[in-house]
Every structure is written in C-alpha cells, then in structure tokens.
Amino acid sequence: MTTGLTQPGSAKYVLFDVDGTLIDAVANQRRVWEMWAARYGLDPAAVYQVALRTRPVETFAAVAPKRDPHECLAALHELEDEDVRSGVYAAFDGASELLSELHADCWALVTSNYEHRVRGRFARTGLPVPGVLVDAAAVTEGKPSPVPYLLAAERLGAKPEDCLAIEDAPSGVESGLRSGMTVWGVNSSTPVDGVHRHFGSLREAVPDILAFATGSHQDSTA
Structure with a gap:
C-alpha cells in the first residue's frame, strides 16, 4: 500500500x-493517427492536426464525414491497442x-x-x-x-x-x-x-x- x-x-x-x-x-499518438489516416487514404499530417483539437468522433466527422464512425473508431482502437502492446513509452x-x-x-x-x-x-x-x-x-x-x-x-x-x-x-x-x-x-x-x-x-x-x-x-x- x-x-x-x-x-x-x-x-x-x-x-x-x-x-x-x-x-x-506524443510520438505514439502521432504514429497511430497517421496509420489510421493512411488506411483511409487521407493526409496523415492534416488528420493529426485535427485530432489534436478534437475527440475521435469529432475528428472522424471532420476528416472522413462519409465514413461509418463506428468503423473508424474500431480501426483507431485496434491501432491504439497494438501500440500499447508494442510501442515504446x-x-x-x-x-x-x-x-x-x-x-x-x-x-x-x-x-x-x-x-x-x-x-x-x-x-x-x-x-x-x-x-x-x-x-x-x-x-x-x-x-x-x-x-x-x-x-x-x-x-x-x-x-x-x-x-x-x-x-x-x-x-x-x-x-x-x-x-x-x-x-x-x-x-x-x-x-x-x-x-x-x-x-x-x-x-x-x-x-x-x-x-x-x-x-x-x-x-x-x-
């Protein structure tokens, strides 16, 4: 105790x-968002700048408004969980x-x-x-x-x-x-x-x- x-x-x-x-x-968050952006054919740097200021669901609405937000969130969670397992902290x-x-x-x-x-x-x-x-x-x-x-x-x-x-x-x-x-x-x-x-x-x-x-x-x- x-x-x-x-x-x-x-x-x-x-x-x-x-x-x-x-x-x-910081480096982990950037890497995760850039990998997420790449999956959807988006500009990684631009997506990361939005993600810095908003919650994930708001980020999805801003950068990928036509995508299913549940699918976007699932993909992000997958990348984040993998980063916890293998990233350097x-x-x-x-x-x-x-x-x-x-x-x-x-x-x-x-x-x-x-x-x-x-x-x-x-x-x-x-x-x-x-x-x-x-x-x-x-x-x-x-x-x-x-x-x-x-x-x-x-x-x-x-x-x-x-x-x-x-x-x-x-x-x-x-x-x-x-x-x-x-x-x-x-x-x-x-x-x-x-x-x-x-x-x-x-x-x-x-x-x-x-x-x-x-x-x-x-x-x-x-």
Missing part, C-alpha cells in the same frame, strides 16, 4: 491528465517520484483515453495506478467539459476547490478550470491560456505539487 506524504482524508487532492502530462506519448522525468509520494486516496487520473490502455502504459513504465481513474468510458462528455474532473473529485470525496489539476493541453486546462479547480500546466515551453501556474517540465513542478498535496503551498494560484 502507498505510504506517501499525504494521508487519507487530506484536504488537498491532485488530479493528473495522463498522455503528455505523466506519460510521453516513457514516463516523464519526476513522474515516478511524484506519484510514489502521494497517498493513493488523495490523487486520481483523468484521461481522454481508456482505462485498459492507461494501465498497460503504467505497467510498462512502472508507475503506480491510483484508486480513482476517470477514463473516456466513464463520461458522456469529455474534455474540455468539466464533467471528467468533477466526476473524479466526486469519487475522491473532494470539493473542486480543494483539487489541483495537472494538465498539458488546452482542452484539459479548460476542463479543469470549468470544474472550479486550480490548474497548473506542465511540459510546454509556453503557458496554456488560463493556467494558474506554468512549469516547463513535470520535474520542475514536483516540489510544488507535493507542497499543495500536504497543504503547505501558500499561493497555489499565483
């Missing part, structure tokens, strides 16, 4: 996005240290991916999985809707104002902000609009995230 810095019932909670925040999966520097210091009852994962893929990636990178994991199948509205983060807070027994969301992408940042949480951005050279704090890397954010989790961070929205 995790015996980190925080204890069950702590007043502070940390909610993490996965891809791009804890797991470096790495956790961002600081992720293992950070997650091992947090008590399992005080943090969660909030992802637009599916739980079995997240668990596969975490197993391959040695990261611990918390008790609360909100995935694409758990909600009817994905990011940038606040629903995923609000559901995670509910499952943690936490108030949104006591939660810190760690994100790397605009849709995730918007989701966290709309849920009423403090939102910090990581792993980008420039801040995403709206974040309360910005860190160039996850590693840089580790001390401050742990301080937030223990209630010792004095200015979480600076």
Whole structure:
C-alpha cells in the first residue's frame, strides 16, 4: 500500500491528465493517427492536426464525414491497442517520484483515453495506478467539459476547490478550470491560456505539487 506524504482524508487532492502530462506519448499518438489516416487514404499530417483539437468522433466527422464512425473508431482502437502492446513509452522525468509520494486516496487520473490502455502504459513504465481513474468510458462528455474532473473529485470525496489539476493541453486546462479547480500546466515551453501556474517540465513542478498535496503551498494560484 502507498505510504506517501499525504494521508487519507487530506484536504488537498491532485488530479493528473495522463498522455503528455505523466506519460510521453506524443510520438505514439502521432504514429497511430497517421496509420489510421493512411488506411483511409487521407493526409496523415492534416488528420493529426485535427485530432489534436478534437475527440475521435469529432475528428472522424471532420476528416472522413462519409465514413461509418463506428468503423473508424474500431480501426483507431485496434491501432491504439497494438501500440500499447508494442510501442515504446516513457514516463516523464519526476513522474515516478511524484506519484510514489502521494497517498493513493488523495490523487486520481483523468484521461481522454481508456482505462485498459492507461494501465498497460503504467505497467510498462512502472508507475503506480491510483484508486480513482476517470477514463473516456466513464463520461458522456469529455474534455474540455468539466464533467471528467468533477466526476473524479466526486469519487475522491473532494470539493473542486480543494483539487489541483495537472494538465498539458488546452482542452484539459479548460476542463479543469470549468470544474472550479486550480490548474497548473506542465511540459510546454509556453503557458496554456488560463493556467494558474506554468512549469516547463513535470520535474520542475514536483516540489510544488507535493507542497499543495500536504497543504503547505501558500499561493497555489499565483
């Protein structure tokens, strides 16, 4: 059992996005979408740019409106599952240290991916999985809707104002902000609009995230 810095019932909670925040999966995502596009005779680069901004069903509607969306989704899932089995993954520097210091009852994962893929990636990178994991199948509205983060807070027994969301992408940042949480951005050279704090890397954010989790961070929205 995790015996980190925080204890069950702590007043502070940390909610993490996965891809791009804890797991470096950018190359994997690009490769999957480019392979998917090739199957349908589409421009891989153009499809990927759309996929970065939208959920899969919205991407299909934009780039392949005449195709059966269920068929498109099945093809994408096939490629993603194969990538989990055979792709190369790495956790961002600081992720293992950070997650091992947090008590399992005080943090969660909030992802637009599916739980079995997240668990596969975490197993391959040695990261611990918390008790609360909100995935694409758990909600009817994905990011940038606040629903995923609000559901995670509910499952943690936490108030949104006591939660810190760690994100790397605009849709995730918007989701966290709309849920009423403090939102910090990581792993980008420039801040995403709206974040309360910005860190160039996850590693840089580790001390401050742990301080937030223990209630010792004095200015979480600076």
